[in-house]
Amino acid sequence: MTTVAAKPAAKPATMAQALGRALRDAMADDPTVHVMGEDVGTLGGVFRITDGLAKEFGEDRCTDTPLAEAGILGTAVGMAMYGLRPVVEMQFDAFAYPAFEQLISHVARMRNRTRGAMPLPITVRVPYGGGIGGVEHHSDSSEAYYMATPGLTVVTPATVADAYGLLRRSIASDDPVVFLEPKRLYWAKDSWNPEAPTDVDPIGTAVVRRPGTSATLITYGPSVPVCLEAAEAARSEGWDLEVVDLRSLVPFDDATVAASVRRTGRAVVVHESGGFGGPGGEIAARVTERCFHHLEAPVLRVAGFDIPYPPPMLERHHLPGVDRVLDAVARLQWDQ
Amino acid sequence: MTVMEQRATRGAGAPTPPPAWQPRTDPAPLLPDAEPHRVLGTDAAADADPELLRRLYAEVVRGRRYNAQATALTKQGRLAVYPSTTGQEAAEVAAALALEERDWLFPSYRDTLAAVARGLDPVQALTLLRGDWHTGYDPREHRIAPLSTPLATQLPHAVGLAHAARLKGDDVVALAMVGDGGTSEGDFHEAMNFAAVWQAPVVFLVQNNGFAISVPLAKQTAAPSLAHKAVGYGMPGRLVDGNDAVAMHEVLTEAVTRARGGGGPTLIEAITYRMDAHTNADDATRYRSDAEVETWRAHDPILLLERELTERGLIDEAGMQAVRDDAERMAAALREAMNQDPVLDPMDLFTDVYAEETSQLREQAAQLRAELEAEAEASEGSQEGGGE
Known part of the structure; x- marks a missing residue:
């Protein structure tokens, strides 16, 4: 031996x-x-x-x-x-x-x-x-x-x-x-494996965390697991959601995001940050500018409320969770 | 009797407070003198090195001419703005001369003269104020940090650089310049504190010229003096006559030597006066009297040096004229250089934002390029049209 x-x-x-x-x-x-x-x-x-x-x-x-x-x-x-x-x-x-x-x-x-x-x-x-x-x-x-x-x-x-x-x-x-x-x-x-860590793509490269065909969830950081969970839950509704993890907000990977939305025709941006003046507005605008003729519905945002961050006993009402993501997906004009 | 001693007497038999209650260092040696340090016009002047006196005189006269020329350039539209150091030349020049070549200078926006006295090409020093770019020189090549417009923000940079040099084992000193108004900023406090805690080889030079634009020192601080602020951080504070070039050079050189030898930072307050307005865009008559300005005219840094040099027979009228002629040549060269239009390439706006241009900036650069081409075509078209 x-x-x-x-x-x-x-x-x-x-x-x-x-x-x-x-x-x-x-x-x-x-x-x-x-x-x-x-x-x-x-x-x-x-x-x-x-x-x-x-x-x-x-x-x-x-x-x-x-x-x-x-x-x-x-x-x-x-x-x-x-x-x-x-x-x-x-x-x-x-x-x-x-x-x-x-x-x-x-x-x-x-x-x-x-x-x-x-x-x-x-x-x-x-x-x-x-x-x-x-x-x-x-x-x-x-x-x-x-x-x-x-x-x-x-x-x-x-x-x-x-x-x-x-x-x-x-x-x-x-x-x-x-x-x-x-x-x-x-x-x-x-x-x-800490002894053999694998390299990652250069900064500025988003990644498709979960491939899907119905709509794209564009997200990053703490909201990525939320979106992956939402995508699993959405299967029972008949939606096959793609999840794009941006990984870097600057530089912004327009190519990966736009390619995904062109494939799926629908998009929701998900983040904890407030919606007004938040990253989602910029991202939705960029997606719309690049994918307008592929979009079946307006790009929606699921974000934290536009409030000072709440006290801990109330924060669950503020943080975008699976249900709020699914509610947004449901509003992507599926009946047309 | 101190509070601690009172407690000790009253509480016989009471437990001794923990040792952390005791002050860690004796503040007495850190305190500045009651009067600003002076050499010119005092008995100590007799010991001043003739060569140094002549050198300082030449530099201060050049500095005065530089200030006049730069101010004139604003009136001719060749500089967007110029914050003058007229009246403060002794402090500016002494700061430059106190440093070795390997040392670093951290100037504020008002300190182009210190950079020029260090040997920087005046055109490069004035790039920011002409407005063709932000910094006109490679800071590492000249060991002069970019002129800092946000007040006091350059001070922690000086501390960090000095600290890094010390970690590397290099005997490099950083000299950071700031005005009286800047001492109210939080960055002044944080820089002083970091410098003292790290015992960084850094010298802080505060030029107290009486005003932060229009606001006099009394509305800026209630400290006994700005030099006293040093004591709270555990570093020595020095008070010096900022118009006395010899005293400035002495105090700065001492502090630089001390820092280089591992003795830690020093705060120097130079008492001086801004003879001109804050900038060419300011109206100083709104906040100070001509009479006040006149009292300072009698304490002009050039006068102080000239008096000493002539009294000791170290310079004659011909010698002084030679110095003035040299300054005039410098001014003429500066005038000529600044009368050339700078070569601008709008596409430079996109280089050096990131190491690699992002796709977003590439798109925006393409947009600007198209606009420039359209502009060029239109102007060609109008020229052709004008010929018909």
């Missing part, structure tokens, strides 16, 4: 683990990668994403900063100017707002301001979205603010494998990336 060195096999892993592994591998591969933020060192981050990094790479590479988001991102700018590749952790979506000026006035446009002489390879990790029972200011969907800022790349994974692959690609990018981590998927498990 011959013994073969057992290849580490894929086993259940969480998105949080995959993100931590991506940071670790990026730091091991590239000595210019520095992780910085509030509680990222000794504690390993409030979500434990950076667990073990300070121990393995030292506190100069994984740094507990003073509690000041503008200062964290502002100093990261200077570090990037000197050739480092900072990965900044913003503790929660709504805690990232003090850093907005640095992000918008400097990070997003430094490449452009300097005619390409000084791009800033900074990754800003932001845990975002609701559904975790968080109190006020812990559950915002802030992606529309970032999407509206030219120069930023905006990425959000929905699976364990994408979390690893997209974070590695974001850190390797020479452009600044706002990496939005759907915090309610942190503990979602998937079969994944």
